[in-house]
Amino acid sequence: xxxxxxxxxxxxxxxxxxxxxxxxxxxxxxxxxxxxxxxxxxxxxxxxxxxxxxxxxxxxxxxxxxxxxxxxxxxxxxxxxxxxxxxxxxxxxxxxxxxxxxxxxxxxxxxxxxxxxxxxxxxxxxxxxxxxxxxxxxxxxxxxxxxxxxxxxxxxxxxxxxxxxxxxxxxxxxxxxxxxxxxxxxxxxxxxxxxxxxxxxxxxxxxxxxxxxxxxxxxxxxxxxxxxxxxxxxxxxxxxxxxxxxxxxxxxxxxxxxxx
Amino acid sequence: xxxxxxxxxxxxxxxxxxxxxxxxxxxxxxxxxxxxxxxxxxxxxxxxxxxxxxxxxxxxxxxxxxxxxxxxxxxxxxxxxxxxxxxxxxxxxxxxxxxxxxxxxxxxxxxxxxxxxxxxxxxxxxxxxxxxxxxxxxxxxxxxxxxxxxxxxxxxxxxxxxxxxxxxxxxxxxxxxxxxxxxxxxxxxxxxxxxxxxxxxxxxxxxxxxxxxxxxxxxxxxxxxxxxxxxxxxxxxxxxxxxxxxxxxxxxxxxxxxxxxxxxxxxxxxxxxxxxxxxxxxxxxxxxxxxxxxxxxxxxxxxxxxxxxxxxxxxxxxxxxxxxxxxxxxxxxxxxxxxxxxxxxxxxxxxxxxxxxxxxxxxxxxxxxxxxxxxxxxx
Numbered sequence: 112x113x114x115x116x117x118x119x120x121x122x123x124x125x126x127x128x129x130x131x132x133x134x135x136x137x138x139x140x141x142x143x144x145x146x147x148x149x150x151x152x153x154x155x156x157x158x159x160x161x162x163x164x165x166x167x168x169x170x171x172x173x174x175x176x177x178x179x180x181x182x183x184x185x186x187x188x189x190x191x192x193x194x195x196x197x198x199x200x201x202x203x204x205x206x207x208x209x210x211x212x213x214x215x216x217x218x219x220x221x222x223x224x225x226x227x228x229x230x231x232x233x234x235x236x237x238x239x240x241x242x243x244x245x246x247x248x249x250x251x252x253x254x255x256x257x258x259x260x261x262x263x264x265x266x267x268x269x270x271x272x273x274x275x276x277x278x279x280x281x282x283x284x285x286x287x288x289x290x291x292x293x294x295x296x297x298x299x300x301x302x303x304x305x306x307x308x309x310x311x312x313x314x315x316x317x318x319x320x321x322x323x324x325x326x327x328x329x330x331x332x333x334x335x336x337x338x339x340x341x342x343x344x345x346x347x348x349x350x351x352x353x354x355x356x357x358x359x360x361x362x363x364x365x366x367x368x369x370x371x
Numbered sequence: 372x373x374x375x376x377x378x379x380x381x382x383x384x385x386x387x388x389x390x391x392x393x394x395x396x397x398x399x400x401x402x403x404x405x406x407x408x409x410x411x412x413x414x415x416x417x418x419x420x421x422x423x424x425x426x427x428x429x430x431x432x433x434x435x436x437x438x439x440x441x442x443x444x445x446x447x448x449x450x451x452x453x454x455x456x457x458x459x460x461x462x463x464x465x466x467x468x469x470x471x472x473x474x475x476x477x478x479x480x481x482x483x484x485x486x487x488x489x490x491x492x493x494x495x496x497x498x499x500x501x502x503x504x505x506x507x508x509x510x511x512x513x514x515x516x517x518x519x520x521x522x523x524x525x526x527x528x529x530x531x532x533x534x535x536x537x538x539x540x541x542x543x544x545x546x547x548x549x550x551x552x553x554x555x556x557x558x559x560x561x562x563x564x565x566x567x568x569x570x571x572x573x574x575x576x577x578x579x580x581x582x583x584x585x586x587x588x589x590x591x592x593x594x595x596x597x598x599x600x601x602x603x604x605x606x607x608x609x610x611x612x613x614x615x616x617x618x619x620x621x622x623x624x625x626x627x628x629x630x631x632x633x634x635x636x637x638x639x640x641x642x643x644x645x646x647x648x649x650x651x652x653x654x655x656x657x658x659x660x661x662x663x664x665x666x667x668x669x670x671x672x673x674x675x676x677x678x679x680x681x682x683x684x685x686x687x688x689x690x691x692x693x694x695x696x697x698x699x700x701x702x703x704x705x706x707x708x709x710x711x712x713x714x715x716x717x718x719x720x721x722x723x724x725x726x727x728x729x730x731x732x733x734x735x736x737x738x739x740x741x742x743x744x745x746x747x748x749x750x
Contacts, residue, residue: 151402158471159405196404197451199730247724347401357402 137177138370144170144342146364150191150203152238154249155354156289162201162238166191168362181226182212189360193238202239208232211259211277226261230277235308236348236358249287250308251348251356253320255279269332277324283312284320289353313352321349340366406447408470413441415457415467416476421612422637425463427747436747437466440740445470450740452704452722452730454480455636458744459644459716464637479617479633481723483701486618486632487584487687489607489642491535493591493599494686495650495662496606502594506532506686513590517561526565529573531590534583535686536671540571543582549630552585552621560621561589577671577684581629584687585621588628599626610657611645613638630701636720642699643707643716667697667709680735691738694745704732708741713748717741 151163167190174183191203209232216225235252257279265271285308326344333339344362349355415424427434437458443449444456445468454475458466469475497503511518511527518527529539543564556563564582571578588599595602600618608616616638619631634642645651646667650658666686673684683690688697691708696715698708704721719740721732 153402153404159407161402161404163402197730359402 137175140172140174140176140183140368140370142170142172142174142340142366142368144168144172144340144364144366146170146342146344146362148189148191148360148362150189150193150358150360152193152203152236152356152358154238154356156249156287156356157240160195160197162193162195162203164191164193166203166360168205168364170364170366178215180212180214180228182210184208184210189362191360200241202241204237204239206233206235206237209234209255213259213261222265224263226259226263228259228261230257230259231255232257234348237304237308248304248307250285251350251358252285252308253279253315253322253348253350254283254312255322256281257324271330273326273328273330275324275326275328278317279320279322280317282315282320282322284315284350284352285309285312286350286352286356315350319351321347323347336370338368338370340368342366407451408445408447409472411441411445411468411470412473413438413456413466413468415464420637422464422640423462425461425465427458427465430460430463430465431749432460432465433747433749437744440743440747441466441468443740443743444468450704450721450732450736453719453732454722455718455720456740457636457640457716457718459640459647459718460748461714462644462648464640467636469636475636475720477635479615479635480705480720481630481633481701481703482639482699482705482720483630483703483723484581485639485699485701485705485707486627486630488699488707489603489632490584490587490591490599490628491666491685491687492607492642492646492658492662493603494531494535494587495658495666496602497591497594498662499656499659500606503531503591506530506535510534510586510590514561514593517559517565517589519562519566522565523569525572526569529586531587532670533573534587534590535666536574536684537577537579537583538571538574538671539580539583539586540569540573540576541565541567541580541582542570543567543580545579545581548581552627556622558623560623560625561586577673579674581627584628585625586628589625591628592625598624599628607657610655611641611652613641636718639705639707639720640716640718643709643718646707647709647711647714647716649711677734680738682734689734691734691741694738694741696741696745698734698737698741700734700737702731704737706734706737706741708737710745710748713745715745715748717744 146168148166148168150166151161153161170187172183172185174181187207189205193201193203209230211228211230213226213228216227218225233254236250238249240247257277259277261275263271263273324346326342328340328342330338330340342364347359349357417424427437444453454471456468507530510529533539552560564586592599617633618626620626645657646663649660649663650656667688668685669683669690670685672678673682681693685697689700690697694710695712696708696710698706700706703723704719706719708717719737
């Protein structure tokens with residue numbers, strides 16, 4: 112999800128506060144993160160088995176902050192290697208991109224700030240089940256309009272915590288048909304993997320698509336305008352059509368940011 | 372505070388928080404695992420579909436022993452990709468179980484290479500009707516236009532017998548065949564196959580390849596003046612009550628002779644019933660008994676691995692001498708085993724697409740299950 116978690120710091124301070132003290136000036140931030148994750152999913156189109164396993168994630172972000180708001184874009188690329196209890200293998204590939212806009216609320220003050228806003232993002236999770244002479248593609252792709260709340264606490268100069276929660280309210284959802292896909296492709300046409308998960312979009316409101324994206328981050332400033340973040344993120348999605356899919360991922364990532 | 376001391380403080384904080392992180396990673400548990408199979412069911416439903424249903428005991432089975440096979444079939448740890456198991460004896464459906472979904476009783480699924488055995492039956496029907504004189508006829512004599520102008524003599528010497536025993540000598544790996552024929556070949560698929568290198572003299576080297584039965588299908592279509600599917604409807608399916616099926620065709624319209632047939636389990640059992648009755652169905656000789664005998668007799672040795680398990684090969688039927696039986700066999704675990712001496716047919720279907728060959732219900736595993744059923748059938 113387009114985590115609105117990245118809070119710009121002033122580039123003019125030699126030891127900038129990672130969590131700002133009120134957003135007195137505007138700033139830009141770019142971020143690069145690498146993380147390890149654990150992913151689990153069960154797609155009842157395929158069967159009632161849980162598939163889970165480790166993976167990795169890479170995340171790029173750009174954020175801009177003014178005294179009263181922040182907005183940014185983020186691209187998240189998770190990759191997982193999954194197995195079920197019988198040792199059958201699958202690969203999972205995510206493509207999550209989004210834009211978020213947050214406003215600083217009146218509840219902010221002192222060491223704490225609370226932001227409220229919204230985001231629009233594309234969250235596509237592909238699963239590839241490798242068979243004897245082909246692969247089968249399954250997916251859940253959503254275009255989400257989500258509500259976002261973010262709370263920051265500045266512990267000391269250059270240290271801080273940040274908690275973010277995003278919940279989609281209205282979404283467009285694409286899922287494969289109920290039947291198993293048969294010899295869909297042979298990795299010969301990369302465009303297939305972009306176009307197929309966009310088919311048969313249907314509208315889902317909160318409750319039909321049950322989804323949340325939460326994160327807890329700890330940040331501290333490095334030298335100059337650089338900062339280091341440790342972040343735990345949790346994502347859950349559940350959608351009942353045409354058969355129920357449930358998926359979750361827990362990601363622990365390390366992020367470096369640069370302000371300018 | 373220096374960067375180093377900040378980093379040390381951060382790592383200390385992370386260490387203290389590691390317990391919380393472990394709990395957080397445990398949130399993956401909110402995706403529950405579940406049983407793969409449904410509760411055991413093995414009593415055939417009485418439907419208005421032409422099948423006569425009987426109890427196992429009435430057909431000479433040791434019912435308790437037969438149930439052992441279903442206990443195994445419904446196990447969570449064995450036959451993981453299985454879907455259905457049917458037992459037919461003396462023409463009666465005596466046991467029928469669906470381990471994944473009761474709706475499978477009416478669901479067509481790919482029977483994969485078990486399709487080849489249907490192609491074999493159609494060859495027999497073509498001989499019975501006189502449109503094919505013998506399996507010794509060369510393919511070139513049937514479809515000369517599919518051979519290029521420069522086709523060598525050896526290639527022109529490929530006979531239907533060679534094709535029915537997987538000995539064409541052509542080099543077209545099954546690793547490539549399915550996708551190449553489905554996606555890459557834009558023109559004449561039969562001609563495309565016949566342009567492949569001839570790496571062995573025809574009739575000399577067994578190599579299990581889908582291209583051989585595809586050529587048989589193409590030959591039958593030319594001889595019959597109809598698609599293989601149409602020929603099957605008129606002369607086979609229509610006579611034994613199979614009306615609900617799909618049979619895929621290659622882009623050029625040629626029905627796949629090697630695979631591509633989708634059938635529900637009970638219709639698969641009709642094919643077994645026809646064969647165990649040596650081609651006779653409701654008083655009509657649909658396929659000659661001579662062809663049933665010939666096509667299910669040993670026609671060739673197999674590759675060393677299959678031969679090592681004690682199998683040999685007829686005309687697209689896998690033979691299991693140990694059980695006095697032969698079987699159609701499709702990838703994933705699609706079987707129609709026929710034990711003539713016991714008037715017994717065992718049908719198994721499974722997920723047609725398996726997650727790696729390790730997940731396939733291979734012939735040795737199926738034979739282990741079939742052995743229990745055959746032992747339950749008594750002497």
